[in-house]
Amino acid sequence: MLNNYxxxxxxxxxxxxxxxxxxxxxxxxxxxxxxxxxLTTAGPFGTKRSTSSITTGSSVLGIRYDGGVMIAADTLVxxxxxxxxxxxxxxxxxxxxxxxxxxxxxxxxxxxxRTIDQKMIEDQCYADGISxxxxxxxxxLTRVLYNRRSRMNPLYIDVVVGGIEQxxxxxxxxxxxxxxxxxxxxxxxxxxxxxxxxLVRERKPKDRDFTAEExxxxxxxxxxxxxxxxxxxxxxxxxxxxxxxxTTIDGPCKVSENWSFAATIKGY
Numbered sequence: 001m002l003n004n005y006x007x008x009x010x011x012x013x014x015x016x017x018x019x020x021x022x023x024x025x026x027x028x029x030x031x032x033x034x035x036x037x038x039l040t041t042a043g044p045f046g047t048k049r050s051t052s053s054i055t056t057g058s059s060v061l062g063i064r065y066d067g068g069v070m071i072a073a074d075t076l077v078x079x080x081x082x083x084x085x086x087x088x089x090x091x092x093x094x095x096x097x098x099x100x101x102x103x104x105x106x107x108x109x110x111x112x113x114r115t116i117d118q119k120m121i122e123d124q125c126y127a128d129g130i131s132x133x134x135x136x137x138x139x140x141l142t143r144v145l146y147n148r149r150s151r152m153n154p155l156y157i158d159v160v161v162g163g164i165e166q167x168x169x170x171x172x173x174x175x176x177x178x179x180x181x182x183x184x185x186x187x188x189x190x191x192x193x194x195x196x197x198x199l200v201r202e203r204k205p206k207d208r209d210f211t212a213e214e215x216x217x218x219x220x221x222x223x224x225x226x227x228x229x230x231x232x233x234x235x236x237x238x239x240x241x242x243x244x245x246x247t248t249i250d251g252p253c254k255v256s257e258n259w260s261f262a263a264t265i266k267g268y
């Protein structure tokens with residue numbers, strides 16, 4: 001019986017330290033440094049990343065006029081089909097000569113905005129009196145977004161960049177998630193490409209640019225149409241304005257909605 005008990009007893013220094021090492025307490029395991037792993041399991045063709053946006057902002061509309069640019073976007077960020085976040089600004093001042101409007105996945109918009117802000121801080125640290133201009137930012141965005149697209153890990157964003165160049169001329173451009181860019185007097189993202197662009201183009205004077213009043217009225221009209229026709233828009237929106245005096249974000253503004261016509265709609 002005594003022999004059986006001795007065979008079951010644990011050695012006195014079973015978990016004792018080896019010479020020159022620290023004592024490893026009972027129940028603890030010595031931690032070894034582990035390399036970070038991917039959050040998703042690698043499949044036969046490599047790591048699978050998200051192929052769709054989760055929280056998204058809809059249309060952004062930009063109009064260039066004779067003294068600057070205006071960029072407007074509603075304040076809704078949808079969680080799938082749910083109108084989840086209803087007071088989110090998607091038009092940002094970058095510096096005194098640039099404004100940015102973001103559509104698409106809002107987390108990716110925040111990511112690129114954080115990177116741009118860091119570039120603005122670096123510009124200030126140089127203290128050379130030179131600041132980034134909208135055409136330079138648009139060109140930089142094409143390189144960043146094309147690089148991410150080429151690595152099959154794109155930023156799911158569609159942005160509008162506007163502002164005033166060094167010589168005082170207004171600049172307005174659109175850059176999408178593949179790094180494609182184009183410049184025009186009116187640019188848009190989302191459903192505004194189909195609903196707002198025709199409204200602006202048919203009102204464009206043939207021999208001159210829009211005035212500030214005309215551009216403001218077109219912004220108001222287009223945001224009203226988008227609210228009625230785009231299910232991912234809401235009545236509240238903000239407008240970024242960049243001109244020779246600097247950048248401002250106006251709003252939130254409210255669409256003057258009128259649903260009296262709904263009583264005449266039948267057959268649904």
